[in-house]
Amino acid sequence: MGYFDVPEIDYTRYSDRQLAAVPLAVLGVALLVLTGSFLLFGTPVQLGMDFAGGTELTVQTAESEGEIQEAFDEEPESVQSVASEENQYIVQFASTDQEALSEQAEENLQPDSDAAVIQQVSSTSASFGEQTQQTALLGIAVAFLGMSVLAFVLFRTFVPSIAIVVSAFSDIVIPLAFMSIVGIPLSLGTVAALLMLIGYSVDSDILLNNHVLRRGGDFYESTHRAMRTGVTMTVTSMMAMLVMGISAWIFGVELLSSIGIILFVGLAADLMNTYMLNLSLLRWYKFHGVAR
Amino acid sequence: MNPIAFIKEYWRILLLVLFVSAALVALFVPGGVMDDDTLVEEENESVDQGVTNLEYGLGLDGGTRISAPPVGMSADIQIEPEQEREVESTLQDELGVDAADAIVRYHEDDNRFTAEVFAEEVTAAEFAAALQEAGVDVDEGDVDNEVTQQTRDEIIQTIELRINEAGLSGGTAYQEATVGDGYYIVTEVPGMSPAELREMLTERGDVQIVAYYPEEDGNQTNETVLQGEEFANVGSASYNDQEGYHYVPVTVDDAEDGDGTSPAADYQEAMNEYGFTGEGVGQCAVHDRETGEFDFDPDAPQWCLLTEVDGEVVDAHSMSPDLGESMASGNWVNDPVFQMIVPTQQDAHNLAVNLQSGALTAPLDFEQEQTFSLEPALADQFKTYSLLIGVLSVLTVSGMVYLRYSDRRVAAPMILTALAEVVILLGFAALIRMPLDLSHVAGFIAVVGTGVDDLIIIADEVMDEGDVSSRRVFESRFRKAFWIIGAAAATTIIALSPLAVLSLGDLRGFAIITILGVLIGVLVTRPAYGDILQRLLTDK
Numbered sequence: 001m002g003y004f005d006v007p008e009i010d011y012t013r014y015s016d017r018q019l020a021a022v023p024l025a026v027l028g029v030a031l032l033v034l035t036g037s038f039l040l041f042g043t044p045v046q047l048g049m050d051f052a053g054g055t056e057l058t059v060q061t062a063e064s065e066g067e068i069q070e071a072f073d074e075e076p077e078s079v080q081s082v083a084s085e086e087n088q089y090i091v092q093f094a095s096t097d098q099e100a101l102s103e104q105a106e107e108n109l110q111p112d113s114d115a116a117v118i119q120q121v122s123s124t125s126a127s128f129g130e131q132t133q134q135t136a137l138l139g140i141a142v143a144f145l146g147m148s149v150l151a152f153v154l155f156r157t158f159v160p161s162i163a164i165v166v167s168a169f170s171d172i173v174i175p176l177a178f179m180s181i182v183g184i185p186l187s188l189g190t191v192a193a194l195l196m197l198i199g200y201s202v203d204s205d206i207l208l209n210n211h212v213l214r215r216g217g218d219f220y221e222s223t224h225r226a227m228r229t230g231v232t233m234t235v236t237s238m239m240a241m242l243v244m245g246i247s248a249w250i251f252g253v254e255l256l257s258s259i260g261i262i263l264f265v266g267l268a269a270d271l272m273n274t275y276m277l278n279l280s281l282l283r284w285y286k287f288h289g290v291a292r
Numbered sequence: 293m294n295p296i297a298f299i300k301e302y303w304r305i306l307l308l309v310l311f312v313s314a315a316l317v318a319l320f321v322p323g324g325v326m327d328d329d330t331l332v333e334e335e336n337e338s339v340d341q342g343v344t345n346l347e348y349g350l351g352l353d354g355g356t357r358i359s360a361p362p363v364g365m366s367a368d369i370q371i372e373p374e375q376e377r378e379v380e381s382t383l384q385d386e387l388g389v390d391a392a393d394a395i396v397r398y399h400e401d402d403n404r405f406t407a408e409v410f411a412e413e414v415t416a417a418e419f420a421a422a423l424q425e426a427g428v429d430v431d432e433g434d435v436d437n438e439v440t441q442q443t444r445d446e447i448i449q450t451i452e453l454r455i456n457e458a459g460l461s462g463g464t465a466y467q468e469a470t471v472g473d474g475y476y477i478v479t480e481v482p483g484m485s486p487a488e489l490r491e492m493l494t495e496r497g498d499v500q501i502v503a504y505y506p507e508e509d510g511n512q513t514n515e516t517v518l519q520g521e522e523f524a525n526v527g528s529a530s531y532n533d534q535e536g537y538h539y540v541p542v543t544v545d546d547a548e549d550g551d552g553t554s555p556a557a558d559y560q561e562a563m564n565e566y567g568f569t570g571e572g573v574g575q576c577a578v579h580d581r582e583t584g585e586f587d588f589d590p591d592a593p594q595w596c597l598l599t600e601v602d603g604e605v606v607d608a609h610s611m612s613p614d615l616g617e618s619m620a621s622g623n624w625v626n627d628p629v630f631q632m633i634v635p636t637q638q639d640a641h642n643l644a645v646n647l648q649s650g651a652l653t654a655p656l657d658f659e660q661e662q663t664f665s666l667e668p669a670l671a672d673q674f675k676t677y678s679l680l681i682g683v684l685s686v687l688t689v690s691g692m693v694y695l696r697y698s699d700r701r702v703a704a705p706m707i708l709t710a711l712a713e714v715v716i717l718l719g720f721a722a723l724i725r726m727p728l729d730l731s732h733v734a735g736f737i738a739v740v741g742t743g744v745d746d747l748i749i750i751a752d753e754v755m756d757e758g759d760v761s762s763r764r765v766f767e768s769r770f771r772k773a774f775w776i777i778g779a780a781a782a783t784t785i786i787a788l789s790p791l792a793v794l795s796l797g798d799l800r801g802f803a804i805i806t807i808l809g810v811l812i813g814v815l816v817t818r819p820a821y822g823d824i825l826q827r828l829l830t831d832k
Contacts, residue, residue: 058670085673098486098663099486099487099490102486102487115667115669116667116669118665118667119666119667119669119670120665120666120667120670121486121663121664121665121666122662122663122664122665123661123662123663123664124662124663125659125660125661125662127659127660128359128476128660128661128662131470131474132796134470135470135794135795135796136796138790138794139790139791139794139796140790142790143786143787143788143789143790143791144787146786146787146789146790147783147786147787150779150782150783150786151783154779188796188799189734191796191799192731192734192791192799192802192803195787195788195790195791195803196738196784196787196788196806198783198787199742199780199783199784199785199787199788200741200742200745200784202780202783202784202787203742203745203780203783203784206776206779206780206783207749207776207780210775210776210779214775215772225752228752229748229749229752229753232692232696232748232752233744233745233748233749235692236689236692236693236696236741236744236745236748237741237744237745239688239689239691239692240685240688240689240692240737240740240741240744241685241741242688243684243685243687243688244681244684244685244737247677247680247681247684248677248681251673251677251680251681252677253674253677253678253681253730255730255731255734256678256681256730256733256734256737259734259738
């Protein structure tokens with residue numbers, strides 16, 4: 001069946017401890033990275049303009065990147081060319097004086113044919129960013145809490161429910177650590193991706209729990225069936241997100257590219273968490289936990 | 293098969309067909325289903341309508357958005373109705389602010405009074421102290437660091453008037469709550485640059501007529517004789533051909549107020565008392581029309597009427613003999629009309645806008661602003677790109693599904709169903725005229741993602757354990773699959789609902805589209821896919 005099929009893994013070869021150790025170790029490392037970053041820079045993940053404040057200009061100009069660097073009184077934080085458009089650059093500043101920066105751009109940059117020099121401006125003051133930050137934190141907290149409550153309502157037993165909550169937590173923390181290491185700043189787009197992850201990742205956990213707990217039959221048989229569906233699902237979504245992330249990056253559409261990349265990483269983490277962490281907890285529950 | 297049995301058997305598919313066709317109508321029939329513009333105030337779409345009825349937001353159409361909180365604070369106070377003015381003037385004196393910057397409001401619906409101050413330099417402690425000075429029992433803790441809802445409503449109204457008067461359609465102003473119970477005023481205008489919009493929002497628009505005249509000791513003095521709300525009727529910017537000047541015709545309010553006289557009568561009296569209608573007629577030379585400069589250190593006594601906007605002198609005029617005569621005789625008040633003359637057409641236009649829209653009740657604090665602006669050309673690129681990215685993502689999903697099942701009977705309806713979901717959503721967006729932004733595009737892609745996930749669950753579940761032999765077997769397997777899908781949908785909705793409610797700018801659209809998509813998926817399209825699959829697999 002099919003050109004790509006989900007391989008059957010012989011879970012009997014590994015103990016619960018062995019299975020859980022890998023995802024827990026990765027989670028530990030991720031938490032360590034975030035704590036380290038917090039101690040060093042004051043935030044677990046580099047905050048993007050949406051949260052820290054700053055100005056971003058998209059300029060279209062005949063001049064080179066080096067000349068763009070020189071064109072402003074304040075040195076830009078970064079100058080990045082847009083892959084799909086010649087002569088288009090995204091320039092970021094820590095300053096929030098959008099008006100002065102726009103003026104400098106219009107004065108000092110040579111227009112490219114008859115297109116306007118400034119194609120896009122977005123500027124956020126630090127205090128506005130702080131508000132957004134609090135709102136976003138609240139959003140993530142409420143979403144996570146809601147999801148946890150729902151997991152308990154759906155399965156009404158402690159171990160399977162907590163297994164879902166723990167792996168969803170890890171699904172969020174691992175991409176956060178990834179962002180911290182690779183240097184992707186936290187933006188509204190990435191927050192959306194993290195929330196989406198809560199939704200996506202719970203899908204495969206629910207599927208696994210459902211097959212193992214609510215259906216009769218051998219544990220390994222149920223697991224394999226759940227995996228066949230679940231892995232197909234997750235891999236399909238991962239591919240869609242990867243394509244979206246890469247194509248959006250080429251086109252310079254930041255929001256879509258950050259959502260795509262973060263979801264890709266998060267879903268990969270979800271594969272590991274679901275089929276190692278959640279599975280080991282479930283197996284322990286099924287063979288030891290219930291008997292008690 | 294009789295029709296009822298037919299509907300019973302295929303109602304899920306029929307429902308899907310119904311939804312898709314309704315969506316297509318909403319999307320492509322010119323004018324759309326709701327050919328009723330009362331929902332949206334100003335429309336110019338008929339001019340530049342595209343192929344679809346979709347509307348685009350700033351992120352895909354270009355324009356500028358500025359969000360900033362109003363400056364000021366308020367406090368609930370307990371006073372008698374007749375104290376209102378007294379408290380207001382005490383606040384002005386104590387805090388040293390303009391008349392427009394300290395107001396007391398009576399809230400009719402819940403019978404209470406509030407005092408507000410709109411000045412950045414005033415602290416909560418000073419505000420409370422000034423209120424105590426006015427005999428109101430308030431301490432610093434009672435001061436709310438926000439202006440009242442009425443003030444925000446007035447600001448929004450004024451901004452919307454200004455946008456309309458600037459001749460720009462499609463602009464809106466609204467308020468957005470933040471976590472710390474603060475509010476931002478958000479203004480969105482397509483076709484305005486950040487600088488232009490900023491200027492429109494910065495201008496307080498407080499228009500005053502100031503009398504500039506010599507007192508008895510010969511020193512020149514300033515006295516505000518007319519301001520904002522005392523103009524009853526404001527015409528549009530006009531031009532006098534014969535004498536060649538720009539002006540705005542205005543009517544002064546002649547309705548009697550509390551003290552038994554009307555603003556028009558007060559104005560007439562002041563003009564007579566200060567000598568404007570007698571010795572002062574035609575005596576104003578402070579404004580050099582050639583250079584546009586003002587000289588407020590004149591040699592001879594001057595009787596000038598200064599037009600001030602936000603405390604800045606725009607123009608200065610003497611009383612014309614005709615007008616002076618009609619005031620001196622006391623007849624002017626019966627038809628209290630005059631022309632406010634300004635140097636340029638632009639000034640006349642600005643003045644008319646300011647007079648008509650009124651002053652912004654409180655200024656906006658641009659220290660805490662957020663600005664976003666996009667050129668229409670780049671917005672067009674974004675439109676194309678989003679379409680491309682969407683198509684690429686759908687192709688990837690299709691490819692993966694085909695690779696996995698290599699059975700066209702399973703894969704083709706799967707992809708078609710997922711696409712139907714997007715079509716229904718787009719139709720819905722067109723129907724309610726939701727302006728689409730990049731974040732909505734992300735939502736559409738997420739919908740395809742979750743949609744296909746669920747369809748995979750259905751397909752696997754139904755085809756589990758060999759072929760589907762009977763309808764009963766199919767139904768029971770389908771129900772099992774549906775439990776998982778429902779649970780998954782519920783988590784997605786819960787995870788995204790905070791975003792749909794909280795004011796996180798771009799993300800609200802994403803969350804709303806994703807939640808709607810999940811709902812449509814679970815209620816309409818995914819059950820229909822089950823039916824299609826059943827038809828194809830049970831070989832009835």
